[in-house]
Structure formats: structure tokens, C-alpha cells
Amino acid sequence: MFASIQGNIIFIMIAIYLIGAVMPFLFKVNSKMSFITGCIPGSIAGVIGLVLGLAGLFSTDPFGVSFGHVLPGVELMIQIDRLSGFFLSTICLVTFLVSLYSWEYMKIYRQENIAWWSFYYNIFVLSMVFVVTVNNAIAFLIFWELMTLTSYLLVTFEYRSQNVRKAGFVYIVMTHLGTVFIIGAFLIMSNGFGGWGYEVLARNSISLTATEKSWVFLLALIGFGTKAGIVPLNVWLPLAHPAAPSNVSAVMSGVMIKTAIYGMIRLIIDILGPGPTWWGGLVLTLGIISAVIGVIYALMEQDLKRLLAFSSVENIGIILMGIGTSLVFYSLSMPVPAAIALAAGLFHLFNHAIFKSLLFLATGAIYYATHTRNMEELGGLIKKMPQTALLFLIGAISISAMPLFNGFASEYQIYQSLVTISSLRVSGFWSIAGILAAVALALTGTLVAACFVKAFGISFLALPRTQKSAAAREVPLSMRFSMAPLAALCLGLGIFPQVAMNSLLGVVGQLVPGSRVSGVTTYNFNLALLLLATILVLLALSRLLGTPRVRKTATWGCGIETDAAMEYSAASFSQPFRRLYRGLLQPQRKVETKSSLLPYFGYQIYFEEHVKSVLKEFLYRPLRSLTISMSKKWRCIQSGNINFYLGYVFITLIVLLVWVR
Structure with missing residues (x-):
């Protein structure tokens, strides 16, 4: 009876997504009704999917529904276990809020065909739902391709721009190349007989030789790594995100690239089974490279969406560090620390979905108000858009892994796992490698903090640099309301991380036998109480002792009237880092001197500096x-x-x- 009810709910969710895809065409001439009939069904279906995902996450037994055979030997069946439930709830939580946000945000695109956008968007989300819930390799590939095609059409929504078309071309080529490698992995695992169900592939994997298993691992890593955006396969990411509307970017960065992480975990850990130590070492190394290089290039950017795109590369790297550490522990027959490391990686995946979606939506709010994403054309927005500024600040603090916010909670768990490799002294190599990996994660955190000090400071503080920024106004209430739950989760998961970690340990226990962990203990709530008590004591002391009167006056500018031209720019802020990492960035400098009629100096100096993409130039x-x-x-x-x-x-x-x- 209960299974029948769940099956009916799944049917209802799918039907509502399809209604959201088709209904806007009935109101094609009425853009307002196209918004409503496209976004509201997406929100409703998102809530239903979130409930189904949470039910799967906390259920001991999988549940689902069959749609029959779509091809000979290929049954289309949705089956929600704990892993699928976790990813389904993550996808639906983000897309529920993005759908609400899109109702107002997409009005700036009313000159475009909103009915087609609604169709692409709802089918895109539905395809992601199928990707993480089907239990058949052929069905997975069908919906994987559908997800790729619909996301491509969303990226190229403003197809009249040549840059947008170029970004779409690079994206579709790279992701299809990745699909070729995924198909290769499935073909080896199918072994030429027995069907394409995940259970069949798992049985077949037992008979594979060590070499064949390693080939499956490498093909899966390359194929899914392309979609995830790991270095050096990330070339599409900084092109596609700025090209797509900001709400689409929030979904692509927040949850779509995470479907690749789902594919890695499902194929490598769940179906194939953990392998030799070098598997984990390779994943860990790629994670470190992606994290460090991603944040360095993010620090160089002046376009907010390109900055966030490179930051996604960095966070995928951190997630892979958790997964790689887990694979190392599994290969060394240490299931408990392996389970904790994998849970930490999944926890950071969820946290990244939350704060990166928040940052992309806040950036969309900036674009809605100013029609620019260039930090050099912003400034002073904290006075014009105070609530958006607060929401962006919460996202920036979270992604910078500051204590009491969710980014810190998950990265700290990954730190502990990396240090555990060293402290257990399984070998001299891993004792050193664990410490070096922890140092790389610390370096990444430092650079991320600098990156988002720049992003928030240049965009929101000081004086407006252009008339666009000076004329900005706060965005509509529905857009701010959609971002607020994400900001609340950033703080809530930072103070109570054990709720998420202990839930994810149940997911990990399903994947590998013998890796069940009763729970972990965190002290973030005690840290929050200590910080709150400290603040209250300081406030009380300031009241008792008295505080000097605050005097406000204009900034002293040595007799010169201050203006926006005197402020730090995004380029000048990142200049020291550009010099420090010039071997990687290879900056190209251009200096021009032009005569002018200034009273004291008869010339003006124009300075430009651009960085190269080493991967693009040399690969x-x-x-x-x-x-x-x-x-x-x-x-x-x-x-x-x-x-x-x-x-x-x-x-x-x-x-x-x-x-x-």
C-alpha cells in the first residue's frame, strides 16, 4: 500500500514537470501567463521531489515505480535508495527555489520566447531527476543526453550573441566527448551479456580482471569529470555559466555538475567497488589541482559569473578530495574513516549546492538591477540593495569556509580525514601526502577568502563607479524571498552539521558493506554559543564602561575631493596574486602613455593586464x-x-x- 502511494506521487511529480513544460505554449502571446505556467508547476514539482528525496534518504529499503520496457531488455524504472534520495532532494530543493526566483527574474528576457525557456527548463530539471533515480545504464545514458541537450539550449537561450553561441558549442562538444568515455565504461562492465541493470553490472564487475576494473575507473573518471568540470576538463565551465541566464547558472553549478559526482559514486563505489590505492590517490590529486587552479583563476576575474564558474571548479576539487580520501581508506581496509571521508565529501557537495546557488541568484539580482556583471562597473550597492548585499555576504562567508557557516563545517570534516591518513601512519608516503593535501586545502581556503573579499568589496562597498550602479534599486520581493532559505541553510548547517553528517553516514553505509558508522560528534553548536556569549559580554561591558561618541565626517583625501576613480578596482586588488602566480597565469601587460592637458602632468598612463589560460594555450x-x-x-x-x-x-x-x- 505504501509503495503504491509513493509510486503515484512519482507519477504526479513527473506529470507536473511536463505540465510546466507544455502549458506556457498555450499562453505564448501573454508573457506574464507564460512565466506563471512555467515556473509555478516547476516549484510544485520541486516540493514533491524534495519530499520523495527525503523519504528515500531516511528509508531503509528502496522504493520506486516501473514505466515498462522502453527498449528490448531496457526497463525504465525509477528506484529511490538513500544515495538517489540524497541527490534527488538536493536537486529539488535548489530547483524549487530557482523556479520561484525565475518568475520575476525572467522578465528581463521578455523579448525572448519564454514558452521555449519554460519547456527547456522543466525538461532539464526532470531529466536530472531521472538521471539520479533510474537503475539501468541505457536509461541513465538517455536521460544524461537529454540533460545535456536541454542545458545546452538554456545556455544558448540568447543565441543572437556570438559569444553565447561559441560557449554553447564548446559546452556541447566537451560534454559529448565525456559521454563517449561513460559509454565505454558501461560497455566493459556489461561484459556482452546479462542486461544493463545496475544489479547486473555489479554482478558482472565481480568477474572483471584488475586491469579491466582500472579501465572502467579511468573511463568513468574522465567521462564524469568532464561534466563536473575538473581540471583539465573544465574549459567549458567559465564559458557556459556567463552565457546562460543567472537562474540557469544557479541550477547548472548548484546541482547539474553534481550529477557527475553521483555518476562517479554510483559507478565506481557502488557498482564496481573500491579498488587499489592509486585510484584514491589519483582522485585526490585531481581534486587538489582543481581546487588550487580553480580558485587562482577565480581570483583574477572581473566578471562575477566567470568568478563563480571558476569557483565551482575549486569546490568540485574539494568534493573530490573527500571522495579520493575515502577511496584510499577503502583500499587500505579502513571502512570507518572511509565512510566519514565520503560523508564529508557529500556534505560539502550539498553545502556547495546551497551557497553557490545563493551566490548565482544574488549575482542575478545585481544584473537585474544594474544590467552588468562587471565588478569594475559596480560599487556602492550595499546602500542601494541592502538585503541583496546581506544575502550575497552570507554566501561569500559560507564559501570562504568561515566558522559557524556550512562551508567551514564540511571542509573541516575533510581536513580531519586528510590528517587522519597521516596520523594512522599506514605508510611513509601517505603520512606525507595527507599533510600536503591538508596544506593544499588550507591554501585553497585562504585564496577563496581573498577572492570573495574582492567580489563583495568591489561590488557592494565604496562609491558607485558608474551611473548603472548609482541608479540601482532593490530587486522584487519574490527574488529576495527565494534566496532567503538558502542563506538560512548556510547558517543552520554551519551550527548543526551533525544532522547532515549523520544522515549522510546512512547513505555511505548503503554503498559499501561493513562501513556503517553510528554517528559523528561535532562542536559547532558549542562554538556558536561561545561566540554569542563573547559578543554579549563585550556589549555589556561597552554599556557599563560607556562608549565614546561616534563622529561622522567626510573621508580626508589630502585636499582632493574623493571620487570613484580613486577606489581599488578588481584588477588592482588581484595584482599581488597575479604576480605571485605569474608562472601559471602568464600575465600579458600593456602600457600606453598619451599626452593630455593636465595642469601638472602632461601625459596619461593607460595600463591593462590579461592572464592566459595555460590549458587552452598548451593543451x-x-x-x-x-x-x-x-x-x-x-x-x-x-x-x-x-x-x-x-x-x-x-x-x-x-x-x-x-x-x-
Whole structure:
């Protein structure tokens, strides 16, 4: 009876998403009704999905519903276990709030076809729901492709811009290349027989040799790593996020790239099973590289959305550090610390979904009010948009891993896992590697703090740099209301992290037998009480002792009237870091001197400095040139003669028959 009710709820959720996709076409000429009929069903379905996800997260037995066979031997079935429940609840929580936010935000795109946007958006979210809940490899690939295509159409929503079309092209090419590797991993695991269900693949994996398992691991890591945006496969991320509307960017960065983490965990840990130590070492190394390089490039950016895009690379790196540490512990037959490390990685995944969605939505609010994302054109917004400023500040503090906020709570758990590798002294190598990884995480945290001091300070503080910023006004209430729960979660999960960690330990216990942990103890609530008590004591002392009168006056500027031109710019703030990491960034400097009629100096100096993408210069451009060169050489096979084409087909058929034999 209970299973039947859950199945009906799943049907209702899917139907509401489809209604949200189709209904706006009935009101195509009425943009307001298109907003309502597109966003409200998405919000309702998000709430239903959140309830289903939480039910799966805390349920001891999986539940689901079957839609029958869509292909021979391929059953389309939604099955929600604890892992699926966690990802489903994360996706639906974010998309529920983004759908509410979009009602007002998408009005700045009313000149575009809102009905098509609603169709793409609802199908996009529905495809993510299927990706994390189906239990069949073929069904997974179908919805994985649907997710990719609909997200591509959302990225290129403003297709009239050449930069947007270029970003969409890079995104679709990179993600399809990643899909090829994922297909390769599934093909090896299928072993040519037995079906495509996850349970069948898990049984087949037992008979795979160590070499075959390693190939599956590498193919899955490359394929899912492309969608996740790990270095060096992150080239699409800083292009796609600025091109898409900010609400779409919030979904893509907040939850879509996390579906790749779901794929890694489901395929590598749940189906294939933990492997040798070098698997974890490789994932940990890629996590460190992604975290450090991602935040360095984020620190260089002046566009808020590109900054947040590179920051997503950094946070994916931190998540991979938790997963890699877990794989190392599993390979060393230490299930308890492995479970805690994996739970910490999943906890940071959820936290990143919360604060990154909040930051993208706050950036969308800035764009809504000023029509610019360039920090050099902002400033003074804290007086014009005080509530948005507070929400952005909470997100910035959270992502900077400051105590009492959720970013600190999850990163601290990953710190502990890294230090545990060293303290257990399983080998001299891992004793040193654990400490070095912890140092890399500390360096990342320091650079992230600097990055978001720049982002908040340049955008919200001091004087407005342009008329756009000076004329800004607070965004509509529904947009602020949509961001407020995310800000509350940033603080709530920072003070009570044990609630999330202990729930996620149940998820981890399902994946690997023998890794169940009763619970972990955290002291964040005690730290919050101590900080609150300290503040109250200081306030009481200031009242008792008396405080000097505060005098407000204009800033002394050495006799010169201060203006926005005297402020720190985003470029000048990051200049010391650009010098420090010039070997990686390879800054290109341009200085021009022009004569002028100034009273004391007869010239003006113009200074520009840009950084290079080392990956683009030394990896992707040579690869692109090589591909084009080889394509030109093989162009001769396109003779235009039908007889040659039939011969190609015949030869290919013979080769395949021999290979199968």
C-alpha cells in the first residue's frame, strides 16, 4: 500500500514537470501567463521531489515505480535508495527555489520566447531527476543526453550573441566527448551479456580482471569529470555559466555538475567497488589541482559569473578530495574513516549546492538591477540593495569556509580525514601526502577568502563607479524571498552539521558493506554559543564602561575631493596574486602613455593586464590544430562516389563480424 502511494506521487511529480513544460505554449502571446505556467508547476514539482528525496534518504529499503520496457531488455524504472534520495532532494530543493526566483527574474528576457525557456527548463530539471533515480545504464545514458541537450539550449537561450553561441558549442562538444568515455565504461562492465541493470553490472564487475576494473575507473573518471568540470576538463565551465541566464547558472553549478559526482559514486563505489590505492590517490590529486587552479583563476576575474564558474571548479576539487580520501581508506581496509571521508565529501557537495546557488541568484539580482556583471562597473550597492548585499555576504562567508557557516563545517570534516591518513601512519608516503593535501586545502581556503573579499568589496562597498550602479534599486520581493532559505541553510548547517553528517553516514553505509558508522560528534553548536556569549559580554561591558561618541565626517583625501576613480578596482586588488602566480597565469601587460592637458602632468598612463589560460594555450589549441590537420588529410575519403561509400560499409561490416567472432 505504501509503495503504491509513493509510486503515484512519482507519477504526479513527473506529470507536473511536463505540465510546466507544455502549458506556457498555450499562453505564448501573454508573457506574464507564460512565466506563471512555467515556473509555478516547476516549484510544485520541486516540493514533491524534495519530499520523495527525503523519504528515500531516511528509508531503509528502496522504493520506486516501473514505466515498462522502453527498449528490448531496457526497463525504465525509477528506484529511490538513500544515495538517489540524497541527490534527488538536493536537486529539488535548489530547483524549487530557482523556479520561484525565475518568475520575476525572467522578465528581463521578455523579448525572448519564454514558452521555449519554460519547456527547456522543466525538461532539464526532470531529466536530472531521472538521471539520479533510474537503475539501468541505457536509461541513465538517455536521460544524461537529454540533460545535456536541454542545458545546452538554456545556455544558448540568447543565441543572437556570438559569444553565447561559441560557449554553447564548446559546452556541447566537451560534454559529448565525456559521454563517449561513460559509454565505454558501461560497455566493459556489461561484459556482452546479462542486461544493463545496475544489479547486473555489479554482478558482472565481480568477474572483471584488475586491469579491466582500472579501465572502467579511468573511463568513468574522465567521462564524469568532464561534466563536473575538473581540471583539465573544465574549459567549458567559465564559458557556459556567463552565457546562460543567472537562474540557469544557479541550477547548472548548484546541482547539474553534481550529477557527475553521483555518476562517479554510483559507478565506481557502488557498482564496481573500491579498488587499489592509486585510484584514491589519483582522485585526490585531481581534486587538489582543481581546487588550487580553480580558485587562482577565480581570483583574477572581473566578471562575477566567470568568478563563480571558476569557483565551482575549486569546490568540485574539494568534493573530490573527500571522495579520493575515502577511496584510499577503502583500499587500505579502513571502512570507518572511509565512510566519514565520503560523508564529508557529500556534505560539502550539498553545502556547495546551497551557497553557490545563493551566490548565482544574488549575482542575478545585481544584473537585474544594474544590467552588468562587471565588478569594475559596480560599487556602492550595499546602500542601494541592502538585503541583496546581506544575502550575497552570507554566501561569500559560507564559501570562504568561515566558522559557524556550512562551508567551514564540511571542509573541516575533510581536513580531519586528510590528517587522519597521516596520523594512522599506514605508510611513509601517505603520512606525507595527507599533510600536503591538508596544506593544499588550507591554501585553497585562504585564496577563496581573498577572492570573495574582492567580489563583495568591489561590488557592494565604496562609491558607485558608474551611473548603472548609482541608479540601482532593490530587486522584487519574490527574488529576495527565494534566496532567503538558502542563506538560512548556510547558517543552520554551519551550527548543526551533525544532522547532515549523520544522515549522510546512512547513505555511505548503503554503498559499501561493513562501513556503517553510528554517528559523528561535532562542536559547532558549542562554538556558536561561545561566540554569542563573547559578543554579549563585550556589549555589556561597552554599556557599563560607556562608549565614546561616534563622529561622522567626510573621508580626508589630502585636499582632493574623493571620487570613484580613486577606489581599488578588481584588477588592482588581484595584482599581488597575479604576480605571485605569474608562472601559471602568464600575465600579458600593456602600457600606453598619451599626452593630455593636465595642469601638472602632461601625459596619461593607460595600463591593462590579461592572464592566459595555460590549458587552452598548451593543451586545447594544439589538440584543435592537430584535429583540423588530420581531418584535412582524411577529407579524401569523401569522394562523392556512392560505390566507395558502399565499400566502406561492407569493409566495416566484415571487420565487426571478425571482431565479434
